[in-house]
Amino acid sequence: xxxxSYVFCEWASVQKEFPKFQRTFADLESRLIxxxxxxxxxxxxxxxxxxxxxxxxxxxxxxxxxLFKGNAGTQLxxxxxxxxxxxxxxxxxxxxAGNTLPEDFKVGWIGLAFPNKQMNISEIKFxxxxxxxxxxxxxxxxxxxxxxxxxxxxxxxxxxxxxELYGYVEHADYQRIVPLGFAAFKIVDKVLGVPGAAIS
Amino acid sequence: MTGGYVICEYxxxxxxxxxxxxxxxALEDSLIAKASADWAPLSYGGIAPLAGQFxxxxxxxxxxxxxxxxxxxxxxxxxTATGSQTIMTGVxSGGIIPEDFKVGLVGLAFxxxxxxxxxxxxxxxxxxxxxxxxxxxxxxxxxxxxxxxxxxxxxxxxFDLYGYVLSQGIQRIKLIGLQVNRIPxxxxxxNTGAALT
Numbered sequence: 001x002x003x004x005s006y007v008f009c010e011w012a013s014v015q016k017e018f019p020k021f022q023r024t025f026a027d028l029e030s031r032l033i034x035x036x037x038x039x040x041x042x043x044x045x046x047x048x049x050x051x052x053x054x055x056x057x058x059x060x061x062x063x064x065x066x067l068f069k070g071n072a073g074t075q076l077x078x079x080x081x082x083x084x085x086x087x088x089x090x091x092x093x094x095x096x097a098g099n100t101l102p103e104d105f106k107v108g109w110i111g112l113a114f115p116n117k118q119m120n121i122s123e124i125k126f127x128x129x130x131x132x133x134x135x136x137x138x139x140x141x142x143x144x145x146x147x148x149x150x151x152x153x154x155x156x157x158x159x160x161x162x163x164e165l166y167g168y169v170e171h172a173d174y175q176r177i178v179p180l181g182f183a184a185f186k187i188v189d190k191v192l193g194v195p196g197a198a199i200s
Numbered sequence: 201m202t203g204g205y206v207i208c209e210y211x212x213x214x215x216x217x218x219x220x221x222x223x224x225x226a227l228e229d230s231l232i233a234k235a236s237a238d239w240a241p242l243s244y245g246g247i248a249p250l251a252g253q254f255x256x257x258x259x260x261x262x263x264x265x266x267x268x269x270x271x272x273x274x275x276x277x278x279x280t281a282t283g284s285q286t287i288m289t290g291v292x293s294g295g296i297i298p299e300d301f302k303v304g305l306v307g308l309a310f311x312x313x314x315x316x317x318x319x320x321x322x323x324x325x326x327x328x329x330x331x332x333x334x335x336x337x338x339x340x341x342x343x344x345x346x347x348x349x350x351x352x353x354x355x356x357x358x359f360d361l362y363g364y365v366l367s368q369g370i371q372r373i374k375l376i377g378l379q380v381n382r383i384p385x386x387x388x389x390x391n392t393g394a395a396l397t
Contacts, residue, residue: 005246005256010211088391122274123260123392133248134387137258139275139374142311143210143342151247168393170274 008140011113011148018150025110028154028181032108035156036184039106043186053188061191063107063183066199068163069093077196080176083120083169091121091177092165095199099162102200104186107157111150111180114141120175123168129161154181207336210309210344217346224306227350228378231304234352235380238302242382255384259303259375262396264359265291273393275374279316279365287317287373288361291396295358298397300382303353303375307346308361311372315343319364325357350377 009017033045036058043058053059065076071083075095083089093099101107114121119142125135141147157163165177185191190199208216232244235254245253266277267287279285289295297303308320315338321331337343353359361373381387386396 088393125388125392131248132388134255134257134381134384135260135390135392136247137260137275139261139311139372140258140309140376142372143309143344145211166392168274168391170276 005152006111006136007150007152008138008144009148009150010144011115011146014148014150020152021150024150024152024154028108028110028156031154032106032156032182032184035158036106036186040186045184058184058186059188059191060182060184063109063179063181064191064199066197067095067101067105067107067183068179069095069099075198078176079178080174082174083172085172086169089167089169090164091124091167092163092179094157094161094163096160099164100160101157101163103159104190105159105199106184107179108154108181108184109151109157109179110154111148113146113148113178113180115146115176115178116174117145118171118173118175119147120169120171120173121167121177122170124165125167126163126165128155128157128163148180150180204348205307205332206346206348207334207340208344208346209340210342213344213346219348220346223346223348223350224377227304227306227352230350231302231352231378231380234354235302235382239382244380245384249384253384255381255387257379257381257387259305259377259379260387260396262394263291263297263301263303263379264375265289265295267365271395274372275311276370276372278370279368282365282368285363285365286360287320287363287365288359288375290353290357290359292356295360296356297353297359299355300386301355301379301396303379304350304377305347305353305375306350307344307376309342309344309374309376310337311342311374312370313341314369316365316367316369316371317363317373318366320345321362323358323360323362324351324353344376346376355382
């Protein structure tokens with residue numbers, strides 16, 4: 001991880017407001033593929049078979065909510081969750097024991113989108129493994145219709161590594177918090193279940 | 201400081217004020233240069249600082265006090281009286297910014313549809329900036345005032361923002377810019393919303 005920074009933007013026009021986004025995303029993808037190639041060798045990535053990998057390939061899909069637990073500590077079915085109380089709260093964690101990401105999945109995380117008209121979170125901070133990242137005030141996002149915060153350098157959330165996203169909740173209400181990026185999966189059968197089903 | 205200002209829709213700031221990116225970049229460069237000099241041998245570490253580095257984040261409301269003199273948890277505050285008011289100061293005694301934090305200020309955003317302030321003025325340490333009527337911002341849905349040249353609010357330096365309040369009620373006034381933190385731990389181990397000292 002280099003110095004990194006972030007940008008607040010309208011998610012719908014991120015490429016206009018933040019022209020480096022495509023490069024940032026491509027860089028993260030390249031780093032994640034390199035890591036998967038090493039960790040999951042002899043499996044390799046075939047871009048043409050990303051969604052339907054062959055026997056010797058690993059695959060790629062969107063970040064699935066089932067890889068995470070929400071504010072209530074239950075595995076998410078979708079990104080919408082009910083924030084039951086105000087103040088400092090755990091918003092998202094890895095779904096497996098110890099708040100870790102389930103085995104055989106690695107996530108390339110590049111930002112957060114809040115596809116709600118009502119923004120109930122004023123501040124966030126997060127921790128990946130033993131690395132803590134500082135608090136970020138999000139209130140500027142209230143000015144946007146489709147707010148997002150995009151990191152100038154993405155993060156890799158590795159399998160069996162803990163992930164916690166905390167936030168300051170101003171109003172107890174429903175909120176949809178969508179991590180932006182993609183997930184790599186080692187075993188295709190794990191993502192062939194019923195949509196919304198748990199992943200372990 | 202010779203720069204001017206622009207009143208605009210915040211979400212169109214880049215269209216209406218294309219120099220914004222350059223202003224923000226220049227302010228960030230100045231702030232990092234100042235922090236690197238003041239906090240040597242620490243170096244700049246962005247949002248992921250390592251040992252021996254200082255960090256960066258958004259401007260945090262916990263560094264400021266509201267019109268009632270209370271430390272902000274978010275940028276939201278309640279006006280309980282009309283007329284000339286102190287609407288924001290540094291949170292420490294004497295209205296100063298706490299030690300180990302420096303803020304780069306590039307403007308103000310009003311995160312409400314209903315604007316309750318008609319005029320503002322600012323003072324940074326002993327430098328007084330003149331009154332500015334902002335009623336033009338009533339025309340906008342998401343009004344913001346962007347300075348053509350940013351200001352640095354240094355640690356242990358006083359900051360006061362005054363305003364003429366037209367009506368009582370809740371107002372969310374956000375300082376636009378960035379902040380550097382000499383001790384990243386202060387933002388990494390504290391809970392969101394918690395005080396910063």
